[in-house]
Amino acid sequence: MTAIVETPPLARVRGRALRKLWRNPMGVVGGALVLIVVAAGVLAPVLAPYSPTEVHFSTPFQQPGTIGFALGTDDLGRDILSRVLYGTRASLQVGALSVLVASIVGVPLGLLAGYWRWLDSLISRLAELMLAFPFLVLAVGLAAINGGGLANAAFALGIAQVPVMLRVVRAETLRLKETDFVLAAHSMHAGPWRILGQHILPNAVSVIIVQATVIMPTAVIGEALLSFLGLGIQPPAPSLGIMLSDAQQYLFRTAWPATFPGIALALICLGFNLFGDALRDALDPKTGS
Amino acid sequence: MTEPLLAVTDLKVSFGGVPAVRGADLEVLPGERVAVVGQSGSGKSTTAHAIIGLLPGSGRVTGGTIRWRGEDITHAGEKRLRHLRGREIGLVPQDPMSNLNPVSRVGRQVAETLVVHGMCGRREAPKRAIELLGQAGLPEPGRRARQFPHEFSGGMRQRALIAIGLACRPDLLIADEPTSALDVTVQRQILDQLDALTRELGTALLLVTHDLGLAAERADRVVVMSEGEVVEAGSARRVLTEPRHSYTRRLVAAAPSLSVSRSPGPSGNHRAARVGENVLEVSHVSKEYRIRGRGGLLRAVDDVSFTIGRGRTTAIVGESGSGKTTTARMVLGLVSATSGAIRLDGEEVVGLRGARLRAARKAMQPVFQDPYASLDPMWTVERLIGEPLRTFGIGDRAARRAKVAELLEQVALPALLAQRYPNELSGGQRQRVAIARALALGPRLVVCDEAVSALDVLVQDQILKLLTSLQEELGLSYLFISHDLAVVRSLAHDVLVMREGRVVEQGPVADVFASPGDPYTRQLLDSIPGATVFSGHS
């Protein structure tokens, strides 16, 4: 029976969120970083001066700034700039695929578990079981069965994120299910699928997007880690993780080959983390006015 | 003339540049009780918080002075304010559910106040806290002090908060809507307790409330605020009987609890009064819930029967836990009845499925309490109002659009609102949208579940008038669920009083209100704030 505050008409839901995002410096920097990184990945074949696997045995260990090799070369004389660009491309591919896998599996399961009580205990048990297998264990298993590779890494990383996505969507569904507008839809004789699809899912989209921006950097780091350990993308295919793993072997000779892939990874993750944070703030009705 | 305890002069408060209070004047004499009345957004709570220097977030005092016993405390330092808070000025906050620390024992939370102000040592504090809880009317204070807030009911929590507010015997107690979250009968008990305690201690009271009736009943003087300004101040009786400012006049006219002399309910509409033409017949309906884990059964609704005639309104009144909402949901088919029969136009609806349930639902539609929650925030007004038409597959796109425009007109909303989203509308506009949506299928019965409880008095009055005129125009029947007897009196023909799942009294509104047969009904009627103020007049 709390009195409701009469608010002056505000801007539209999405419009307001976007404007809040635009006014937040973190959001702008994060968004710009994401754009740059994605552009670099998408345009890698155009931007890269060499093929990422092209070796130049005559010119190994070039310093950054060398003419022809802007960021230098590695032990086999491969152009580091080209490899970083293609590695970024691979990282983003794995990240996007993981988000896709986590969403395709996690969102429907979360909706079902939140909506139907009898399914909830079953699905929650499943999620708990999945959580008990850290992504590394999953990746180890998949690598042992199928060998390494981009698709396997993405699949393992995506599956590992399913319980998190599921939990978020389930919680949102539980909340939305109890709202009066869903009750109103029931009394208009809307069926469960209509309610899930037209009321609950659209309202849950914002938490799904926010969760995706959390999964993305996690998966990017996860891919690098798997490749670093030799369980992810297999050489000679370029991956930031493989570059770091290679560079570690001759680290005492030159640190440059270890520097640039690390910076690239950090920038990708920083971009998505910043953007995700700002997005979360913008979509949260509690912050700002 | 005695020096005022508290003197607020031309106070201005802004939140990040947006003014919330634009010049408020207020005086409280020692031992006096002053009520600040206003609707939400009037700046009444902000004024109260500014006095003790606890403005939330970006709130800043931008002008004016606050004097406490002549001392200027407008911009007093944290050290001075800390001594002031709790020791000299106590606070009883609004919502008892969120104002106690959930992870700390209640007794400890009372004792904390005493220890902070050195009222007694750490050793004696727990004992004294129990005494204070007892004085605030908490039964078994010794046992209760060791419990956590979640083990308390709303009324008990508010008593604990009163004990905290009065622990150090302050000179002034600020009570910010102390009972608006509580049931009417509990509200009355709490207010009586607060009255008795402050009188006993000689504490002055600054009561912040949206309820004019309550203010008039409990305070010596009333200060009316609107849009950040004090529009009128004076003795409680004077403000109520001869309001000078037009805003106060509108407020007095709209307050349902004060409208004893207003038209005696919806009498008109004679074609409706034909006996035997019942839209809804509910007979011996019960609902049982299994209590998880204990194997027990809870009878939420116990053997309830009533009818609603065509074009008439039947109201169910009761406090929380009375089963009134469960009854409404059973009628709507959202909750299945354990036993009994519900007939809509003579057809049984309990246990209906498929096409026949569909038909039944077409004939009755709900309007819920909170217009913020009952409209999907992602949908436009047009889509919201058209939703029932779409789920029932009525008309094509153009026909639906025309129907929506017609409905908007019916609830007196401008057509250009059709493309807006709910959060772009005011509370009153939203409730009109909800009503338009309920009317889309041309129902015979509309179930209003606390449909006006969340609205400010003036808006509430408008919505009630809209409901009345729609009834006359369309011959609608209403099942009106409410905790507010005053609202029921102004709208309903028949009334059921429910308590703990049972009907304790039912009959025509005039009869029940004039000569209540059941002691509980009488208690409820006596609890309407402001009911006694005019008793001498009518």
Place this chain on the structure above:
Amino acid sequence: MLRYLFHRLWQSALTLVLASIVVFIGVRALPGDPATTMAGEQADPATIAAIRAQLGLDQPLPVQYLKFAGNALTGDFGRSIRTGTPVSQMIAQTLPVTVQLAVYAMIIAILAGMAGGVIAAVFRGRWPEWAANGFSLVALSVPTFWLGTLAVLYLSVQLGWFPASGYVSPFQNPLRGIYYLTLPALILGLAHAAVVQRQTRASMVETLTADFVRTARAKGLGRSAVIFRFGLRNSLIVVTTIVGLQLGGLIAGAVVTERIFSLPGIGKLTLDSVFTRDYPVIQAVVLVITTSYIVINLLVDFLYTVIDPRMRVSGRAR
């Protein structure tokens, strides 16, 4: 409440059984036949069959599983194909190293994270918050293993502050043991500190703007009293959850950290066994990791009931 604890215990046991079935089936799904591997490339079918019978591989799967589960319960995971030593012995040697590393890292993460979170929440909108938030963002975005590599290069090799690799048991030589583990634990704990910090900050901010905190201030309580008595207590509940959930990431992180610093932990054992397809070891290691995850989360749930009084009665928060 007891009901709730028993319910959780039962749930965890069920999850554990399911996890063991998954592990069992997973290992059976791996390519290659253990008997062939053990017998060698040129072994004749009779020898292979004999080994199969000896390993019990000729029996139906459910029987094999029961035998596997029964043996696992008594700590018998068979012998390593690679070295022939009992798997339980290998785990007993490597697990303590990983547990020490993980506990040390978690302690660092909790201390640093909570401190940062409190600072960020208390100094809202001022430079300490920006500094703390900046730290957590960078710590979350920079890959641990890259940082580890750089730390070895600069802090250990060039500055000589820390040993670059190696392990000394803290039980034999506490000071040296802790010294050897410090850099790996710092590196491993960093990302988790960032997560703890963000959660602490969020929960502190939520608590400090709650109605009951304003009421406490209206009683005359000071700002610092409110921060420590209310904010920290409530954020402890959140941090407890995080510790349980972070465990999966911590184990994954431990595998890399052990590799970078050449620590003889369970992570190294995992990698070695994967690359040599040493199935009994993989099976045992995965089972140990999942079991510890389930057990720790069970403990976290029990800890809740101690920290949060609302749990004591209902058994469920909200």
